[in-house]
Amino acid sequence: MSQISTHVLDAALGGPARGVAVTLSQADGLELATGVTDDAGRVADLGPERLDPGTYRITFATGAYFAATNRDTFYPRVSIEVAVAGPGEHYHVPLLLSPFSYSTYRGN
Template sequence: MGRLTTHVLDTAHGCPGAGIHVELYRVGEGVEKIGEAWTNEDGRCNQPLLQGGAFRVGIYQLVFKIGYYYRARGVSLGEPAFLDDVVLRFGIAAPDEHYHVPLLVSPYSYSTYRGS
């Protein structure tokens, strides 16, 4: 059964991104919020963000509240911050597979890929 998971690594501090608010949207004729979670001490969400019958072919968007995370750590970002929300839009083409979307982030950069 397919599922969607994520993992955040704070490359600026060399640690998991714990306590980051993550929102999940389905993109169609509009953008519909379908879920949210917070990362745990390992930078992962405790449950898949999407699975079962809700996990289907389509375009999705993850929004990571990175600015809030860094401000809570005491990092001065300036106003407006260079990165506040990191938005990743991606497609799910095979609903029977595991889609893992890791995010490597710092206050001024991010990188992602389809993990396993």
């Protein structure tokens, strides 16, 4: 099981955002892993089982998602930087999305 997971919800439609491409990278841009949200809007295994402490970036291809659902968006991409403190913790990063806004938090 990876140390990072995510869940994308489409607030405008009131359900999961299926088919959103997600990338995990180091802060310097080195790509570590990719995934695509499933029918529940989740990527359960995004990246390795263990990450060194540091800053990582999770990028969501929101423009492609909205284009696939025939909607315009102000945010073609959403990037969230997270601070990983150590190998013993799991980091769940949900994204609540609409065409013209988004929010996130540390989930469990």
